[in-house]
Amino acid sequence: GESVGLHLPTLSVQEGDNSIINCAYSNSASDYFIWYKQESGKGPQFIIDIRSNMDKRQGQRVTVLLNKTVKHLSLQIAATQPGDSAVYFCAENQSGFFDMRFGAGTRLTVKP
Amino acid sequence: ETGVTQTPRHLVMGMTNKKSLKCEQHLGHNAMYWYKQSAKKPLELMFVYSLEERVENNSVPSRFSPECPNSSHLFLHLHTLQPEDSALYLCASGQGISSYNEQFFGPGTRLTVL
Numbered sequence: 001g002e003s004v005g006l007h008l009p010t011l012s013v014q015e016g017d018n019s020i021i022n023c024a025y026s027n028s029a030s031d032y033f034i035w036y037k038q039e040s041g042k043g044p045q046f047i048i049d050i051r052s053n054m055d056k057r058q059g060q061r062v063t064v065l066l067n068k069t070v071k072h073l074s075l076q077i078a079a080t081q082p083g084d085s086a087v088y089f090c091a092e093n094q095s096g097f098f099d100m101r102f103g104a105g106t107r108l109t110v111k112p
Numbered sequence: 113e114t115g116v117t118q119t120p121r122h123l124v125m126g127m128t129n130k131k132s133l134k135c136e137q138h139l140g141h142n143a144m145y146w147y148k149q150s151a152k153k154p155l156e157l158m159f160v161y162s163l164e165e166r167v168e169n170n171s172v173p174s175r176f177s178p179e180c181p182n183s184s185h186l187f188l189h190l191h192t193l194q195p196e197d198s199a200l201y202l203c204a205s206g207q208g209i210s211s212y213n214e215q216f217f218g219p220g221t222r223l224t225v226l
Contacts, residue, residue, distance in 0.1 A: 034214060043202050043217035044155075045114065089155070098143065098168055100215060102155040 023073040023090035030092040115139040116218035133188040135203030144186040149200040193225045
């Protein structure tokens with residue numbers, strides 16, 4: 001079946017470095033993608049989204065890149081801080097459908 | 113705060129108990145969702161309600177029974193659960209299929225079935 005998946009289950013970076021979290025998806029009809037951050041004991045929190053008519057979108061310290069050719073999504077976090085330590089999920093959705101499919105998540109650990 | 117609240121935050125129940133999880137959204141959304149989050153597994157969609165009608169049920173066992181009395185409230189009634197049902201149950205709300213489907217999540221209820 002089609003699925004959303006992440007390449008790495010864990011990522012450890014030094015404080016101040018840039019982080020890159022990757023995600024692969026297989027439904028070519030998906031046209032909306034979200035990155036969520038989930039801290040311990042909390043629900044997923046929206047970080048940034050991107051629609052399929054774009055290949056890059058920037059937020060505050062975060063950038064999402066979408067490569068539809070290879071069905072790849074990435075989240076870049078600039079100047080990673082200890083507060084960025086969490087599990088990060090990518091999710092995909094096809095407009096007209098309710099269900100949003102999530103990857104398993106990557107745990108980001110920021111070392112001081 | 114995301115505008116989605118869930119109670120209780122933690123619940124321990126025996127396999128013969130009956131309990132209910134509650135979710136409330138203050139965002140004016142018209143769709144609400146129940147997800148199950150187990151360790152090391154992706155979020156699993158359980159139920160979707162749009163305009164208070166169930167529109168999706170992803171082959172969830174009948175021991176889970178959802179209820180959506182209005183667009184702001186969502187319940188998940190639990191009875192005769194199994195230990196493998198222990199998980200974090202997340203509620204989310206969104207604008208549904210009328211727009212790009214960003215979903216806002218509550219903090220979840222951590223359920224333990226003994």
